[in-house]
Amino acid sequence: MATLIGPEGTVFVGLDIGSTKVCMLVGHLDLENRLRVIGVGIVPSTGMRKGGVVNLEALSKAISLAKDKAERTSGFEITSALVSLSGNQIESMNSRGMAGVTGRTIGYDDVARALDAARSVAIPFNRELVHVVPRGFVVDGQDGIRSAIGMYGYRLEVETHIVTANQTSLRNLEKAVEAAGIDIDGFVLSSLAAGELVLSETEREMGVVVCDIGGGTCDIAVYIEGASWHTAAIPVGGDHMTSDIAQGLHLPLETAESIKIQHGTCRPMMGSHDQLVTMKPFGQGSKVQVRVAELAGILEPRVEEIFSLVRQEIKRSGYDALLPAGLVVTGGASQMHGLDLVAADVLQLPVRTAQPDNLRGLVDKLSDPSYSTGVGLLHWGRLQEEDVILDHRSMAWPRFDLGRAAGLLRRLLPG
Numbered sequence: 001m002a003t004l005i006g007p008e009g010t011v012f013v014g015l016d017i018g019s020t021k022v023c024m025l026v027g028h029l030d031l032e033n034r035l036r037v038i039g040v041g042i043v044p045s046t047g048m049r050k051g052g053v054v055n056l057e058a059l060s061k062a063i064s065l066a067k068d069k070a071e072r073t074s075g076f077e078i079t080s081a082l083v084s085l086s087g088n089q090i091e092s093m094n095s096r097g098m099a100g101v102t103g104r105t106i107g108y109d110d111v112a113r114a115l116d117a118a119r120s121v122a123i124p125f126n127r128e129l130v131h132v133v134p135r136g137f138v139v140d141g142q143d144g145i146r147s148a149i150g151m152y153g154y155r156l157e158v159e160t161h162i163v164t165a166n167q168t169s170l171r172n173l174e175k176a177v178e179a180a181g182i183d184i185d186g187f188v189l190s191s192l193a194a195g196e197l198v199l200s201e202t203e204r205e206m207g208v209v210v211c212d213i214g215g216g217t218c219d220i221a222v223y224i225e226g227a228s229w230h231t232a233a234i235p236v237g238g239d240h241m242t243s244d245i246a247q248g249l250h251l252p253l254e255t256a257e258s259i260k261i262q263h264g265t266c267r268p269m270m271g272s273h274d275q276l277v278t279m280k281p282f283g284q285g286s287k288v289q290v291r292v293a294e295l296a297g298i299l300e301p302r303v304e305e306i307f308s309l310v311r312q313e314i315k316r317s318g319y320d321a322l323l324p325a326g327l328v329v330t331g332g333a334s335q336m337h338g339l340d341l342v343a344a345d346v347l348q349l350p351v352r353t354a355q356p357d358n359l360r361g362l363v364d365k366l367s368d369p370s371y372s373t374g375v376g377l378l379h380w381g382r383l384q385e386e387d388v389i390l391d392h393r394s395m396a397w398p399r400f401d402l403g404r405a406a407g408l409l410r411r412l413l414p415g
Contacts, residue, residue, distance in 0.1 A: 019049055020370075035360070039075075082377045083187050088233060099111075100154070127165065133228050190212050191211075192228060210327075213329065230314075
């Protein structure tokens with residue numbers, strides 16, 4: 001990863017571009033080798049909708065503004081960053097690759113060749129590879145192998161999860177970032193970045209779904225046996241909740257967003273059904289009051305719809321019976337009161353809400369579910385700099401090179 005070098009050592013930069021906000025974070029390792037946030041730039045997002053670019057110039061200006069703020073707080077000139085990726089342009093599939101070993105000990109180069117074969121699967125001309133995630137290995141028919149390094153065999157196979165993106169959407173996002181004077185070190189799927197931050201090792205091993213609910217999309221990733229097995233993006237998010245409030249109560253969007261943040265609930269607390277919320281709708285000379293129960297009646301159907309779509313996606317993946325750890329929900333819209341209760345009812349799974357924790361540095365604003373992806377990008381950058389992408393579960397080479405892959409694997413897998 002191309003990073004900035006200064007008196008404080010290697011600096012990591014993550015750029016989370018969402019439909020609601022653009023967040024640029026700068027971090028470095030302290031004397032105890034712990035990640036410390038030293039720069040923060042957060043601005044409202046313009047030019048993005050449902051994870052796709054709709055106004056390149058406006059988005060580039062928003063990125064430039066976030067960059068300026070991050071540079072001022074960190075004291076570094078930012079030239080490159082890891083960039084989040086989400087939205088309808090994302091698709092995933094599973095693939096298997098094979099490499100002949102000819103009766104000897106399996107080495108890192110052999111694993112790299114198997115991965116290269118797995119990524120050679122035919123994809124449409126208008127799509128581009130983003131991630132290649134090894135899920136497990138098979139040596140001479142013996143499956144369930146987590147690391148094949150050092151084993152003896154003749155035939156090595158690797159099962160992988162492959163994430164691709166629409167090439168046009170990717171190029172437009174790339175142009176917007178580069179127009180702001182930032183080189184792209186690589187794209188990272190939002191749900192994978194958030195998952196690396198908020199999931200525990202036990203959850204990944206047992207089987208869990210991470211659900212990152214942003215303004216325009218809901219990005220999910222299914223983890224089983226320590227690796228991501230399925231990823232998807234659902235084009236519904238917090239902006240739809242805001243729109244529902246605006247239409248249902250005849251409010252300006254700005255007022256509806258404020259009401260959602262301050263009073264939004266889809267399951268009112270006991271005794272709060274008759275609590276009143278004051279607002280000023282269109283066409284009214286004076287403010288009016290609405291009961292919290294009425295607000296919940298608007299929001300709950302939308303939240304139920306979101307998790308019904310999540311349930312359909314999980315069933316489509318075929319792993320719905322392999323998720324004892326349930327659902328971990330994060331992202332800005334996950335903060336709504338009662339959302340976890342609705343999710344548990346719809347999915348019939350354990351549900352918890354997660355946010356960045358144990359942060360150091362400029363973290364006053366970051367201990368919030370809406371910043372899980374941004375902080376996750378910093379962790380991803382740190383591990384990529386060390387050529388260790390969180391063991392074998394989240395390895396990714398946007399511009400795949402067999403020699404580089406072999407070098408990564410030498411540090412990546414035990415042997």
